[in-house]
Every structure is written in structure tokens, then in C-alpha cells.
Amino acid sequence: MNRPTRPPAFDRRHLLAIADLDPAEIAVLLDRADGYVDVNRQPEKKSARLRGRTVINLFFENSTRTRTSFELAGKRLGADTINMSVGSSSIKKGETLIDTAMTLNAMHPDVLVVRHPESGAVKLLSEKVEAAVINAGDGSHEHPTQALLDALTIRRRCGRLDGLVVAICGDILHSRVARSNIHLLNIMGASVRVVAPPTLLPMAIERLGVEVHHDMKSGLAEADIVMMLRLQLERMQGSYVPSTREYFRFYGLDSEKLAVAKPGALIMHPGPMNRGVEIDSAVADDIDRSVILDQVELGVAVRMACLDLLTPKIEATE
Amino acid sequence: MTGRPLAFVNARLLDPATGLDAPGGLLVRDRRIVALGPEIAAGALPGDTEIVECGGHCLSPGLVDMRATSGEPGHEHRETIASAGAAAAAGGVTALAYLPNTDPPIDTVAVLEFVVHRARKARGVKVFPYGCATRGAAGTAMTEMGLLAEAGAVAVTDGNRAIGDPLVMYRVLSYAAGFDLLVVQHPEEPRLADGGAMNAGETATRLGLVGIPAQAEVMIVERDLRLLELTGGRYHVAHISTAAAIDAVRQAKRRGLAVSCDTAPPYFALTEADVGDYRTFAKLSPPLRDEADRRAVVDGLADGTIDVIASDHLPHDQEAKRQPFAQAEPGIVGLETLLPLALELHHQGRIGLLDLLARLTQRPAELLRLPLGRLAVGGAADLVLFDLDTPGRIAVDGFHGKSKNSPFDGRPIAGRVLRTLVDGRTVFSAEGCVPVEKPAGPMPTG
Numbered sequence: 001m002n003r004p005t006r007p008p009a010f011d012r013r014h015l016l017a018i019a020d021l022d023p024a025e026i027a028v029l030l031d032r033a034d035g036y037v038d039v040n041r042q043p044e045k046k047s048a049r050l051r052g053r054t055v056i057n058l059f060f061e062n063s064t065r066t067r068t069s070f071e072l073a074g075k076r077l078g079a080d081t082i083n084m085s086v087g088s089s090s091i092k093k094g095e096t097l098i099d100t101a102m103t104l105n106a107m108h109p110d111v112l113v114v115r116h117p118e119s120g121a122v123k124l125l126s127e128k129v130e131a132a133v134i135n136a137g138d139g140s141h142e143h144p145t146q147a148l149l150d151a152l153t154i155r156r157r158c159g160r161l162d163g164l165v166v167a168i169c170g171d172i173l174h175s176r177v178a179r180s181n182i183h184l185l186n187i188m189g190a191s192v193r194v195v196a197p198p199t200l201l202p203m204a205i206e207r208l209g210v211e212v213h214h215d216m217k218s219g220l221a222e223a224d225i226v227m228m229l230r231l232q233l234e235r236m237q238g239s240y241v242p243s244t245r246e247y248f249r250f251y252g253l254d255s256e257k258l259a260v261a262k263p264g265a266l267i268m269h270p271g272p273m274n275r276g277v278e279i280d281s282a283v284a285d286d287i288d289r290s291v292i293l294d295q296v297e298l299g300v301a302v303r304m305a306c307l308d309l310l311t312p313k314i315e316a317t318e
Numbered sequence: 319m320t321g322r323p324l325a326f327v328n329a330r331l332l333d334p335a336t337g338l339d340a341p342g343g344l345l346v347r348d349r350r351i352v353a354l355g356p357e358i359a360a361g362a363l364p365g366d367t368e369i370v371e372c373g374g375h376c377l378s379p380g381l382v383d384m385r386a387t388s389g390e391p392g393h394e395h396r397e398t399i400a401s402a403g404a405a406a407a408a409g410g411v412t413a414l415a416y417l418p419n420t421d422p423p424i425d426t427v428a429v430l431e432f433v434v435h436r437a438r439k440a441r442g443v444k445v446f447p448y449g450c451a452t453r454g455a456a457g458t459a460m461t462e463m464g465l466l467a468e469a470g471a472v473a474v475t476d477g478n479r480a481i482g483d484p485l486v487m488y489r490v491l492s493y494a495a496g497f498d499l500l501v502v503q504h505p506e507e508p509r510l511a512d513g514g515a516m517n518a519g520e521t522a523t524r525l526g527l528v529g530i531p532a533q534a535e536v537m538i539v540e541r542d543l544r545l546l547e548l549t550g551g552r553y554h555v556a557h558i559s560t561a562a563a564i565d566a567v568r569q570a571k572r573r574g575l576a577v578s579c580d581t582a583p584p585y586f587a588l589t590e591a592d593v594g595d596y597r598t599f600a601k602l603s604p605p606l607r608d609e610a611d612r613r614a615v616v617d618g619l620a621d622g623t624i625d626v627i628a629s630d631h632l633p634h635d636q637e638a639k640r641q642p643f644a645q646a647e648p649g650i651v652g653l654e655t656l657l658p659l660a661l662e663l664h665h666q667g668r669i670g671l672l673d674l675l676a677r678l679t680q681r682p683a684e685l686l687r688l689p690l691g692r693l694a695v696g697g698a699a700d701l702v703l704f705d706l707d708t709p710g711r712i713a714v715d716g717f718h719g720k721s722k723n724s725p726f727d728g729r730p731i732a733g734r735v736l737r738t739l740v741d742g743r744t745v746f747s748a749e750g751c752v753p754v755e756k757p758a759g760p761m762p763t764g
Binding site: 197198199203214215237238239240241242243245246249250 | 452453458459460461462463464465489492493495496497548549550551
């Protein structure tokens with residue numbers, strides 16, 4: 001069994017944003033995750049790496065996939081993992097984010113995995129606790145582990161990130177996944193395009209180092225990777241987009257639009273998919289090109305790597 | 319099938335696109351212009367050519383009207399697509415952009431296709447529908463602009479209603495820019511105009527009517543121009559009527575923004591004084607303004623700030639106008655008075671004939687991205703032959719449209735349409751000229 005070795009230098013207390021990282025740090029995270037992919041494919045998946053440690057999944061926003069993925073990652077490393085879903089009820093009770101952080105801090109967790117609907121909230125919380133904090137998604141800001149698992153998926157399929165053309169399509173405006181991916185891909189030397197109607201693009205997005213397209217045909221031309229984003233249904237009733245029908249016609253990924261990408265271009269989606277809205281079922285289920293389930297699989301490995309690499313730092317300061 | 323060639327000889331050829339203003343002739347074959355110039359003359363043509371002796375009258379591209387409404391679907395008693403087409407042909411208009419304020423409004427592909435189908439069946443002038451920018455022209459949720467454009471919408475607009483909410487307008491401009499679609503705005507701050515019946519000022523005060531301030535126009539125009547700086551794309555101000563708004567457009571053009579605007583004849587031919595004693599035929603939206611604004615419209619046309627003169631044709635039955643002023647419907651018919659009223663500016667020496675015609679032909683076609691509005695070899699033979707100088711009077715009784723709501727009855731004019739051709743087929747011919755050809759054979763497709 002290929003047991004992970006002791007972490008090389010990853011000198012950070014928290015993982016809050018991809019934009020903070022340099023190429024070497026990203027490479028360390030991906031390399032470590034790569035090792036865990038093999039572990040996860042064996043019948044015996046559990047290690048003792050984090051035995052005795054406590055990981056709290058603190059979710060201020062509904063999530064099934066990401067929370068499960070982190071929960072599994074923690075358990076496979078032997079940590080005591082608990083989930084706290086802080087719904088609107090606590091907020092109604094008047095407890096502030098900082099109160100919640102202080103309360104949890106008193107219980108001495110080792111890692112806090114935090115998702116929050118407001119951009120910047122995870123960073124604010126990280127300033128008030130002693131535990132390592134992993135951002136599991138904050139508002140429209142960042143979702144670092146998603147970008148890392150996307151990068152790992154690409155790297156394992158294509159052997160590299162450098163020099164690839166990646167088209168990120170859909171609701172860029174509200175997407176933390178898009179922002180984290182734009183940063184990561186740029187840091188690692190890929191060239192990034194965003195493809196969306198102008199109403200779903202944030203202002204000055206080109207300043208983040210992307211090429212802007214409003215037309216799928218030009219945006220997907222010769223792309224190596226097509227990354228689709230989820231579009232929330234309530235945004236398709238005339239405010240940002242006129243209708244799901246129109247969205248699918250012009251921005252939904254189908255085989256016709258995909259035909260302009262490179263032959264064998266990979267199709268990615270962070271899930272959950274709206275079939276027939278942003279992606280055609282035939283394309284989503286194309287086993288030769290769709291790596292959507294690989295993304296889910298590698299997500300666990302990436303989160304194990306993050307928990308692993310962030311834990312020793314705490315140990316050293318104890 | 320090769321038809322018999324048709325030659326116009328001894329004409330004054332006028333083509334704003336090329337600056338042509340010279341005597342000559344023009345040859346039409348198979349619905350297209352095949353030649354033009356001094357060499358097209360009687361005696362120099364094949365024997366089977368049908369010859370139209372123009373007597374030195376003006377032959378120009380058919381007018382492209384950027385703003386016309388009819389009652390179809392929904393209010394066919396006011397006007398149908400066919401009757402609007404007849405009025406257009408009589409006015410020298412060979413193509414019109416059809417406003418979406420029908421009932422139901424043109425906010426879905428189904429209604430748009432209905433209009434296209436009805437227009438094709440009428441076989442008159444060319445009809446290019448607008449699509450609504452928002453559903454039901456209600457100013458809240460965007461329409462399926464991309465699908466509407468694919469189905470043939472030339473631009474998006476809420477027609478005679480303003481998109482008042484700035485966030486909605488921001489999104490409309492932004493989304494339309496993604497499809498390179500022109501957004502046409504009715505420039506009136508809806509809350510300020512609410513309940514207003516005429517231009518705000520002394521006349522409204524004397525008449526005891528609720529006024530719409532001129533500022534309501536410039537506020538929307540300036541707001542939209544600021545949004546346009548954010549969104550990019552193409553923005554067009556419809557029936558501009560005030561000095562301040564015209565100046566805002568002038569400045570924006572200097573800044574390089576993709577903005578254009580049109581006006582309609584009442585805004586340079588009439589003022590609020592024409593409301594007189596509660597004349598509902600002088601009730602328009604936007605309202606007739608004061609003399610300073612009227613002069614600004616003329617200046618804007620002369621210096622090119624105003625790109626287009628449109629008819630703003632809005633038919634109403636008698637009952638809609640036979641009401642107390644505040645309750646009467648705004649709007650007048652305009653298709654049959656568009657050319658002679660526009661020519662007043664030429665006769666007054668305010669604007670050159672070619673420049674004037676550019677605002678009626680080439681420029682609207684360019685804005686709507688239509689391959690029309692010019693005398694081009696290989697282009698569609700959409701033509702108007704008109705008498706520039708013979709004096710006459712506007713006679714509402716002689717109008718070809720269904721509704722006669724015009725304030726211009728009896729107005730002395732010089733400028734009369736003699737003949738109108740669409741794709742080389744005569745769709746209008748003035749009394750004493752050749753008879754109009756009835757459509758024959760199968761309907762052309764496309």
C-alpha cells in the first residue's frame with residue numbers, strides 16, 4: 001500500500017482561497033491527492049493519519065455532495081468527523097457568525113470545514129479560531145477544493161495543466177467554482193475562457209485573466225476542456241436569462257456546440273446538473289468525454305490531501 | 319423564371335449611400351436592380367423592356383420606416399398588416415419595422431411568426447417585426463431575445479412603453495449586447511409621465527391638463543447612456559423630441575458610444591401650440607413640445623445627431639380620439655405623410671435632399687441591419703418615384719390606411735409619391751399613373 005509520506009512544506013494554517021496560493025503549493029496539494037486516489041480504490045481505505053483529531057463540517061448553507069465528500073475524507077483518515085448544519089434557525093436566534101466560531105473554538109477542534117452563503121465569511125471565522133479552516137465555499141467568492149479536484153481530474157487525464165485551453169461556461173457571475181478555477185488554472189499556466197451571456201458575467205472579469213466570449217461556438221473553439229456550471233432555475237425566469245429554453249438553445253452544451261472543441265475534449269461539471277438546461281444528457285453521459293463522475297471520486301482524495309496537509313501545522317504549534 | 323425588364327428613364331436618381339444625385343435611368347429585372355446610370359435611356363434598351371418615363375421626377379430607394387404600428391393582432395378594426403401595408407405603399411415606404419405593441423404583444427416566437435406570416439400573405443411592403451424586450455412589454459422580465467432574433471426580430475423594444483426600471487434596462491442592454499441586438503427605448507421616465515396628457519408648461523397649465531415635463535425624456539436617455547457605458551451593445555432612442563435629450567445623444571456620440579436616435583414628423587412640424595383647443599389629434603406620446611424643442615429637432619436632423627425620421631404610425635379609430643383630451647389615446651397615423659412632411663425640411667433649406675433621404679432610407683436600414691435603403695446593382699428593386707415640387711395639400715380622406723387620425727389634414731405640402739415598387743413590383747401608383755399590379759402566382763418564400 002502506498003501510504004502517504006509526511007507532508008513537505010505547505011506552510012499555511014488555513015486553506016481559504018486559491019488566489020493566495022503559488023504554483024508549488026498547488027502542486028504539493030495535487031501530488032498528495034494523487035496518492036490518496038490509489039488508497040481510495042483499495043478495499044481497505046482507512047488510515048490512522050488523523051486518529052484522535054476532530055474535524056467539524058460547519059455548513060451554513062445546504063450541501064450534500066461537498067459535505068459528504070469532506071465527511072468521507074475525514075473518516076478515511078481516521079479523524080472524528082462531525083457535521084453541523086447551521087440553518088437559518090440559529091441566525092434567527094441572533095447568534096452571530098463570530099459567536100458560533102467562539103463556541104466551536106472552545107471545543108478544540110483541529111479542522112473546521114466551513115461553507116457560508118456570504119463571501120468573506122469563512123475568512124472572518126478563520127481569524128477567530130485556533131483550528132485550521134478549510135473554505136468549502138463562501139458566497140460567490142471561492143471554492144478552493146472544487147478547483148483542486150477539477151485540476152487533479154484534468155492533470156490525471158491530460159498529464160498537465162500548463163498550456164491547456166479551458167472554457168468555463170455558464171453562470172460566472174454567481175459562481176465561486178468559476179472564480180477558484182480561473183485563479184488555479186491561470187496560476188498553473190492554462191489559458192482560460194469564460195463563455196456566458198453578458199448578464200451572467202461579473203464586471204471586469206477579463207481583469208482576472210480570462211478571455212470573454214458570449215458565443216459558445218467561439219468560446220469552445222479548439223478547447224481542451226469544457227467546464228459547465230450549474231445555473232439556478234430562479235435565475236432563468238427573465239431576470240438574468242429569459243428562459244431555460246433559450247438558455248439551452250444558446251448556452252447549453254450539446255454535441256453540436258461541442259463539435260468545435262478539440263476532438264476528445266473533456267467535459268466537466270461540478271454538479272448537480274440541470275440536464276436539458278446547461279447540459280444535454282447525451283453529452284453528460286458520454287463515457288469517452290464526460291469526467292463528471294471522476295470529479296466526484298477525486299474530490300474525496302483532494303479533501304483528504306487538504307486535511308492531511310493542514311493538520312501538521314497545528315501539531316507543530318501545540 | 320425571367321420576367322420582362324422594367325426601365326425607369328429620364329429620372330433624377332437619388333441614392334444617399336453613394337451620394338448619387340444625377341439624371342439617368344434604372345433597369346430592373348427579376349426583382350433586382352441590374353443597372354443604373356445615364357446610359358439607361360429610351361432607345362438604348364432591349365425591345366421587350368417595359369419603359370417608365372419619369373419626367374425628371376425623383377427616383378430613390380423606397381423608404382425604410384423604423385416605427386410603425388397596426389392593430390394586428392388584436393385590434394384589426396384600427397388597422398391590419400395589409401391596410402398598414404397599403405398606407406405604407408402610398409407613402410413611398412417599401413419596408414417597415416413593426417412595433418410589438420399588439421394584442422397579444424410580440425413577445426414570443428409564435429406571435430412573431432404570425433406577424434411574419436400575415437405580412438407575407440398581404441404581399442405588400444416588407445414587414446420586419448420587433449420583438450418585445452420584456453414580457454408583455456411590462457418592463458420586468460426579459461423575453462427570449464435570442465430566439466426572437468433567430469425568428470427574424472430586427473431589434474428589441476417595448477415599443478411605446480419605456481423600460482423604466484434601471485436594473486431591468488441594465489440587464490436588457492447587457493443581454494441584447496450578447497446577440498448584437500439593437501435595443502430601442504421609448505424615452506420617458508414612466509413615473510414622471512404618469513397621468514400626463516401633454517407637454518408640461520404654460521399651455522398645459524392654461525388648459526388645466528397634467529403635464530409631462532421635457533426632463534422626463536432626457537432623464538431616461540442619460541440614464542440609459544450611463545448603462546450603455548457599462549454594457550456595450552447598441553442603443554437607440556425612439557421619437558426623440560426634446561433639446562436636452564438630443565444634446566445628450568450628441569455628446570454621447572462624441573464619446574464614441576453606439577447610440578442612435580430617430581424622430582417623427584410631428585416633432586419638427588408641430589408644437590404644443592397645435593393642441594389648441596383640446597385637439598386630440600395633436601395628442602402624442604411623447605407629447606408635442608415647445609418651439610425651442612422643435613427647433614432642436616430640426617438642428618439635430620441637420621447635423622446628423624438624429625439618424626432617422628420614422629413615421630411613428632399609430633392608427634386609432636374615431637372613438638379613441640373622440641374623448642376628453644386626457645382620456646383620448648395618444649398617437650397619429652404617419653405612413654402617408656412621412657415623405658411630404660420630411661420634404662418640408664428640404665424645401666425650407668434646412669437639410670439637403672440626399673441627407674434627408676439618408677434618414678429615411680439608408681440609415682434606418684443600416685441600424686436594423688437590413689440590406690435595403692440604397693440603389694445598388696444586385697440589390698432589391700425597392701423604389702419610390704416622387705414629385706418633389708408640385709404643390710398640393712394633405713387630404714386625410716384619400717388615405718389608404720383604415721384609420722385617419724392625423725392632425726395634418728389640409729396642410730399645404732410639396733412632395734407627392736407617384737409610384738412605389740417592392741421587389742420590382744408596383745405596389746402603389748398615384749392617380750393618373752399605371753394601375754397597381756395585383757399579386758399573381760405562388761407566394762415568394764423568404
